[in-house]
Amino acid sequence: MVTSTEPARISVWLAVRASGGQRRRPGGTAPSGLDRERITGAAVELLDADGLGRFSMRRLAGRLGVTAMSLYWYVDTKHDLLELALDRVMGELALPPAPASGPRAAAGWDSRLRKLAGGYRRVLAGHPWAGQLAAEYPNIGPHARGFDTALLRTLESAGLAEPARAGAHLAVIQFLQGCGGTVRRSSEEEFRAALEVLVAGIEANTGRPA
Template sequence: MATAADAGNARTSVWLSARPAAPGRRRSGGEGAFGLDRERITGATVRLLDTEGLARFSMRRLAADLGVTAMSLYWYVDTKHDLLELALDRALGELPLPTGGPADTAREGWSGRLRLLACGYRRLLAEHPWVAPLAAAYPNIGPHARAFDAALQRLLDATGLADSGRTGAHLAVWQFLHGCGGTARRVPDGDFGLALDVLIAGIEAKAVAEPAP
């Protein structure tokens, strides 16, 4: 994540590091001092971001909540940004994803599943206002983010769009979710629903005009 404080400093995503699932610089397996592990620290980060917001988050404040020193956290993550990436993916893991199986297709169709996905993502952003800015700033390539994108791809595969159309629809849905779904300027529920109707109608019209071979 590039910020005013570290603009110009390149960093590697925690998900691209050599040890994405292992606590950095830990001396041994199992839980460390004070019963810490990366899962507990990530969960505490999510709770702190929910209660105090992204602007007030710091490793010192997190350490105080956990009853440890700030330096002890760096046995488990290399930087604050790594921890924020982990928290972002943890929050995305709360989002129910459509399976896209035959039963779902028969009951709701791709448009119904897309509505559920979009509304669920909107609720997630409302419950965790810090998710939207982090999703825009970070690569957002953790396991739950990839599962979300895979679910969206399955929905778009079911639309009947040609390959180029699916690429455009994917971008349109993504921009819609972070525009109308985001919390920076949150639109009323009715306007969100209407905008979602227009988006789905546009995808349907494109599928009819340019169907997949």
């Protein structure tokens, strides 16, 4: 059996929570004109322009007009920065308001699900590298968790009971992650057709029409 000698990587979001804030190098002074938000924004722009395969901290530093070492004052690794960039674009998703409580909660759950799925696809279409990162990284940043909360509320409002609700949640997530690899190869019509099959499957488990 082959064992890896590389240490297990901790998600940047878990590390930030454990430290009580964003990590910075001890001692010294922060490079002038830089902050984590600016670095993350520039990383998104570079990923959009050149793709994930050509992304490097050196190229990002050149885009910002600083040395590569300056970036490591704000992030420990390139992986950390890629996680930050992924959650930045997840913030482009327009989340539906929480469904009303009571008998009206079920009304329109299918429309909310279609909007969530369509918004996710648009993010992947606008940032093709995001689909690959979403499959590789935990994707547990604040914007990603906001999306997941909205999805869970939507499925709950549909009237699904456990374990059907957990199964539906997994099915939707797998469907959307699959879009990451096909968003440039499948048409909008094909995506919508597949989504309707998914909605129909969820509806069949609610015992009531969408």
